[in-house]
Amino acid sequence: MSTLEELSKAVIAGNEANVKSLTQAALHEGVKPLSVINDGLIAGMNVVGKRFKVGDMFVPEVLMSARAMAAGVELVKPLLAGGQMVNKGTIVLGTVKGDLHDIGKNLVGMMLESSGYKVIDMGVDTSPEEFVAAAQKNSAQIVGLSALLTTTMLAMKDTIEAFIQEGIRNNVKIIIGGAPISHTFAEEIGADGFAPDAASATELVGQLLA
Structure with missing residues (x-):
């Protein structure tokens, strides 16, 4: 071997x-x-x-x-010579406002980084405005929103609304995930995709950036 x-x-x-x-x-x-x-x-x-x-x-x-x-x-x-590590794309990742759960989000971040993406981890309890600012500052192609509580799911909708109000919704793909999240909910709030687990999230990012 x-x-x-x-x-x-x-x-x-x-x-x-x-x-x-x-x-x-x-x-x-x-x-x-x-x-x-x-x-x-x-x-x-x-x-x-x-x-x-x-x-x-x-x-x-x-x-x-x-x-x-x-x-x-x-x-x-x-x-490595400068820039030899290929950056396949930049992703802003965070748990939405009001939610303090981060195991799933951390796992997604690790899987994405190990697949060659640059991950900007916003941590937990991230406001819509913070997501927008981070996406603009880092020229992110994708924003990933995580929630574990049914009570914080609507913060995902608020975050997408914030991108629309800022006039940059078309510049980024927004994906969502977490235990209570479904494809139906993703469609309802206008997200670009939903992933049930970290491996699927990595695949989804690859498809959206292809």
Whole structure:
């Protein structure tokens, strides 16, 4: 088994120590930094995403894998020439106003980052105005809204309204997710898409930016 294959397996296992040592081993063998990231670290995370989607892996395991992958990426980053890490697109992500839940949102952020997107994480309890300002400041192509409480679902509608009022609704795709959210609700409030889990959210972003 090649070092890159071992590295992918270590990411899938969420073994941060192994990921670090195998990342260094691959670099020592002369594997190109970008290949270490794409063919080792991200390749492993792609498997994690697929397993998570079909219910073979669960949130704690995915978080461990994402952390392990991030530790590997940090070791490789200094060796990359400026701008070598491909940024597939910029996404502003946050939990809507009145809602303090962030596990799902964090998972989506990690999956997107591991797939090559730049993620601006707004945290929790984010107002419509904050989403608009962040999207403008970072020239975001996509804004992702998360909510876990049925009482905060309407803050998603308010956020979309804020983009319309600012006259920039056509400049961004707005996607939503969270336990109480459905396709029907997404259509009702005029969102561009809905994702039931982190792996689906990553796929949806890819489709919207294609």
